[in-house]
Amino acid sequence: MNFERRDILLIVGLLLFMVGLLPFMGPIYAVLIIVSMYFGIKIYVGRKKKSIGMDVGEGICVDCGSKIINSMCPNCNSADK
Secondary structure (H helix, E strand, O other), X not given: OOOOOHHHHXXXXXXXXXXXXXXXXXXXXXXXXXXXXXXXXXXXXXXXXXXXXXXXXXXXOOOOOOEOEOOEOHHHHHHHO
């Protein structure tokens, strides 16, 4: 889990959410909820990014949109031959 620039926005949003939780519960419970939300979101985004990377592979063909394998599009290159 690398720290990226967009994590600052996530942290600020979660801190504002924590401020909204403070009138309804104790500060320690609000902090625990926010910390668990932060790590939950980071894990979810990491897994989603990894699955998209596996689906895309080397890239996507501009013409047909299929996955590029061995630097060639299986649909477009077979149609050319």
